[in-house]
Amino acid sequence: MNVMATKPEYRDGNGFIAEVIRSPRKRTADIRVEDGAVSVVVPTELSIERIDSLLKTKRKWIKEKIALHREKAPVSGRQFVSGEAFSYLGRNYRLKVTKGNFAPVKLVQGRLLVSTPEGSQQPHMIRNALVRWYKRQAILKLTDKVDRYAERVGVKPAAIEVRSFKSRWGSCTQRGELHFNWQIMMAPNQLVDYVVVHELCHLLRHDHSPGFWKEVERVMPDFMQRKEQLKEYSTLLTL
Known part of the structure; x- marks a missing residue:
């Protein structure tokens, strides 16, 4: 892979x-x-x-x-200042900003730590640092989840990539490549698992036919509940 x-x-x-x-x-x-x-x-x-x-x-x-x-970019209302909460796998973590040379985001003792120079560009730099952090976490976590569920689905994806999508959480190509929206990392773990299983099942069926949903249900019997929850969360998973 x-x-x-x-x-x-x-x-x-x-x-x-x-x-x-x-x-x-x-x-x-x-x-x-x-x-x-x-x-x-x-x-x-x-x-x-x-x-x-x-x-x-x-x-x-x-x-x-x-x-x-x-x-x-849509207005999110985010200020990117110390004390602001950001969701990661469904849990909120407080941002802590220090001034100085740029240092990438780190999750330490329940806080998201980042260092950037002061100035008018600081909020944009902090947002970009958070985007990078979410993307790198997405590669690690989604790779682990794909490996865990692929055997149960009965497939072997050719590759995993993290991308930016405007209106979907993932996609599956005809070549067997899985693409995931990095923003799904803000959702609770069980909803991330649903997205992973959904895309893995597309390796069996590249449609949303009854047969496809039967494959999803075989691996994840409560998928419908998770699917509906994801719809409710969708407007909250923004940065």
Whole structure:
């Protein structure tokens, strides 16, 4: 099963923080702006100087993409300040913000800790840091859950990826790849399990026919209750 989970580095792009992900499969650098968060996937041995130069060259384009995301993003009411609660697997954790050089989010003793420079960009940097944290947790937790349920479903997915979707929690491709919305990590564990089983069963049936739902019920007899609960939670799982 193919899962990308390399240890990230971070570079200050003067107004944004870029996550650097080194991959032996990459031959050229690839800059991405997703959910307002900047990442650059690069070959394993590419130097920090070359990465900084690339970010500087593309700075205008990156800032435009970030601004476009902010314009289109729905207003969540979040302030991204110390004491604010964020849900992870159905439990609320308080955010603790310290000023200083950027440091990625860590969950320590029931608190989400993050360090960022002060200034007008701080709330956006904190949000982006949280997005990155949720995505990395999603890779770890969803991989574990897929491994646990795949045998019970009777399938072997080709790959697992975490993505951003506007109106769905997951998808299954004809090639057997499972894609999950990182925001599902805000939902309670039992609802995350339902999404995993749902997508795994699509490896047996690529539709929502009665036969498909019978496969889901075989593995998860109370799936209908979980499905309805997920609908109720859907408007709350935003960042």
